[in-house]
Amino acid sequence: MNANVLRYSAFTTDPAGGNPAGVVLDARGMPEADMQRIAAEVGYSETAFLLPREDGTFEVRYFSPLAEVPFCGHATIAATVAHAEANGAGEKVLHTRAGRVRVQVDEQFTATLTSVEPRMAPLDPDDLDRLLAVLRWHRDELDPALAPAVAYAGAWHPIIAVSTRDRLARLDYDFDALSGLMAQRGWTTLNLIWRADADTFHARNPFPPGGVVEDPATGAAAAALGAYLAHNEALPADRVFRVHQGDDLGRPSRIGVTVPEDPREGIRVSGTAVRITDAANQAG
Structure with a gap:
C-alpha cells in the first residue's frame, strides 16, 4: 500500500527546528502493520495516522519507529495544522487511544490541544x-x-x-x-x-x-x-x-x-x- 506521508515540524516556524512528525491525513483501511512499517521508514519520533469518521471527527493512531503510543502531543499539533491547511481552520476532535482530545486551529494555523484528564x-x-x-x-x-x-x-x-x-x-x-x-x-x-x-x-x-x-x-x-x-x-x-x-x-x-x-x-x-x-x- 502506498500512503501520502506529509512531514511537518511542530512547535516551531522553522522546518529546521521543532520536532518533526509524519502525518497521513486519511489512513482509512490501512492495516496496523503498514502504519508501523511507515513510521519506521519515516524515522521520526512519531507518525500520526488520521482516520476520518462520518461525524466529522477523527480516530488517530500514533506510531514511533518501534511501537504504537497512546498519545503524542507534537504529532497532534502537526497533524491538525496539516489538516487545517488542506481543509480549513476550526475545531478538530480526535479519538486517541488515551481518550478524546479537542484541538482548535486558528486562522494563523496555531493549534491548541486540550488534553485528557490529567x-x-x-x-x-x-x-x-x-x-x-x-x-x-x-x-x-x-x-x-x-x-x-x-x-x-x-x-x-x-x-x-x-x-x-x-x-x-x-x-x-x-x-x-x-x-x-x-x-x-x-x-x-x-x-x-x-x-x-x-x-x-x-x-x-x-x-x-x-x-x-x-x-x-x-x-x-x-x-x-x-x-x-x-x-x-x-x-x-x-x-x-x-x-x-x-x-x-x-x-x-x-x-x-x-x-x-x-x-x-x-x-x-x-x-x-x-x-x-x-x-x-x-x-x-
Missing part, C-alpha cells in the same frame, strides 16, 4: 535511584522546590527537576538501561526540567521506548508538566507558562501551556507547525 502518581524512591543512576546524576543536583513525580495527560512521564541549566545541558545516559526501566513502568518519555523563571521552563525528554535518544519537543510531557505544577501549587499567577525544548539538540522548540483553574478539564498545549518540503513525501 493524573499524578508518586515516583517510587527506588525508581528515582535507578533513574539517577542511568542518567549519571546525583540527588544534590536536583531542585529541592520541585520533587520528582510521575504525571499523565495522555501518557505517563516521570518529571525530574534539576537546579541548574548546566546540569540539564550535560545529558549522557545509558540508553539500554533507561529503555528497560521505562518499558517495565509504562513510561513514554522522561521529562527533565529546569525552571528559568516563574513562567519559563527548559526541558529535555529522553525517549528510548520509541527508539529515539531524545525528543526535541514533547507536547504530551508539557501537558503532564502543567498537571504536575498545578498539583504542587507551583504555577505562575496567570497559570500560563512556556517550555523551551530542543535547544541542546540544535532544534529549538517553543511550547505554550495553559492550566485551567480545574485541571480536570484538561491541560491546554499550544504551538505552530510548519511543513518540511525538502523530504520525500511518499512512503510505502
Whole structure:
C-alpha cells in the first residue's frame, strides 16, 4: 500500500527546528502493520495516522519507529495544522487511544490541544535511584522546590527537576538501561526540567521506548508538566507558562501551556507547525 506521508515540524516556524512528525491525513483501511512499517521508514519520533469518521471527527493512531503510543502531543499539533491547511481552520476532535482530545486551529494555523484528564502518581524512591543512576546524576543536583513525580495527560512521564541549566545541558545516559526501566513502568518519555523563571521552563525528554535518544519537543510531557505544577501549587499567577525544548539538540522548540483553574478539564498545549518540503513525501 502506498500512503501520502506529509512531514511537518511542530512547535516551531522553522522546518529546521521543532520536532518533526509524519502525518497521513486519511489512513482509512490501512492495516496496523503498514502504519508501523511507515513510521519506521519515516524515522521520526512519531507518525500520526488520521482516520476520518462520518461525524466529522477523527480516530488517530500514533506510531514511533518501534511501537504504537497512546498519545503524542507534537504529532497532534502537526497533524491538525496539516489538516487545517488542506481543509480549513476550526475545531478538530480526535479519538486517541488515551481518550478524546479537542484541538482548535486558528486562522494563523496555531493549534491548541486540550488534553485528557490529567493524573499524578508518586515516583517510587527506588525508581528515582535507578533513574539517577542511568542518567549519571546525583540527588544534590536536583531542585529541592520541585520533587520528582510521575504525571499523565495522555501518557505517563516521570518529571525530574534539576537546579541548574548546566546540569540539564550535560545529558549522557545509558540508553539500554533507561529503555528497560521505562518499558517495565509504562513510561513514554522522561521529562527533565529546569525552571528559568516563574513562567519559563527548559526541558529535555529522553525517549528510548520509541527508539529515539531524545525528543526535541514533547507536547504530551508539557501537558503532564502543567498537571504536575498545578498539583504542587507551583504555577505562575496567570497559570500560563512556556517550555523551551530542543535547544541542546540544535532544534529549538517553543511550547505554550495553559492550566485551567480545574485541571480536570484538561491541560491546554499550544504551538505552530510548519511543513518540511525538502523530504520525500511518499512512503510505502
